[in-house]
Amino acid sequence: MEDIAITLSAVEKRFKHKQVIAPLSLEVPTGQLIGLLGPSGCGKTTLIKMIMGMLKPDQGSIHVFNYTVPHKQLLMDIGYMAQSDALYTDLTGAENINLFAKLYGLSKTERINRVQYAANLVHLTGDLNEKVMNYSGGMKRRLSLAIALIQNPKLLILDEPTVGIDPVLKKEIWQELIRLKDQEHKTILVTTHAMDEAERCDQLAMLRGGQIIAQGTPQELKTCYGAKDFDEVFLKAGGDII
Ligand SMILES: Nc1ncnc2c1ncn2[C@@H]1O[C@H](COP(=O)(O)OP(=O)(O)OP(=O)(O)O)[C@@H](O)[C@H]1O
DSSP states (O other): OOSEEEEEEEEEEEETTEEEEEEEEEEEETTOEEEEEOOTTSSHHHHHHHHHTSSOOSEEEEEETTEESSOTHHHHHEEEEOSSOOOOTTSBHHHHHHHHHHHTTOOHHHHHHHHHHHHHHTTOGGGTTSBGGGSOHHHHHHHHHHHHHTTOOSEEEEESTTTTOOHHHHHHHHHHHHHHHHHHOOEEEEEEOOHHHHHTOSEEEEEETTEEEEEEOHHHHHHHTTOSSHHHHHHHTTOOOO
């Protein structure tokens, strides 16, 4: 198994004249849960979309599991949950999940098992036959998370996965993310604004203006900056409020 899941080397991205990602380098070790933290508009989603191969960097290179992004194999290896749900609202929850399971080429038996696992994880088993247009915002987030897990990917990239999800389910989702990492050696990259979630990450990278201004374990960051929480780390590292 590769030691490094994601390597970003001097990656830059501009939209028109606006530099959104300044030269940025980052390595994400395999089997770790990494949190990307930063204020709205600092470039988290742009960075994630470049790792996914959905946006092309202007400069620099990105490798995932030793493949240069974009690469066909990475469609199987990465499970992605976008910030806005990309779901077919005319279809039921089950039809949405099955559609992706078929696209990934899962066999019928695999599909049955994975749909059951993913729906159960996000507490949607009882609502699978309902059309998505009748789902609440939180239910759509949960369905998106189920779809991100469907092909059993090695790497999970989750853009604010628990926004709009109640505290009980949020706790269960985090328990499952940590189980996936500890027992199934998944690598997980997550963006978050929630301090309790940041605390549960193995490593944090704090972004401001498209640059990493601080990086380390949650405890290292707090110790290094003599801070009681991550808002304070961010301010002391030279950022504005998260
Ligand atoms: N396709 C685009 N065209 C032009 N500007 C864009 C585009 N996508 C993003 N931006 C700009 O790039 C900057 C970074 O956006 P991005 O979505 O990466 O931020 P973010 O850190 O994910 O924010 P949030 O936490 O609010 O989701 C913002 O100023 C945004 O307006």
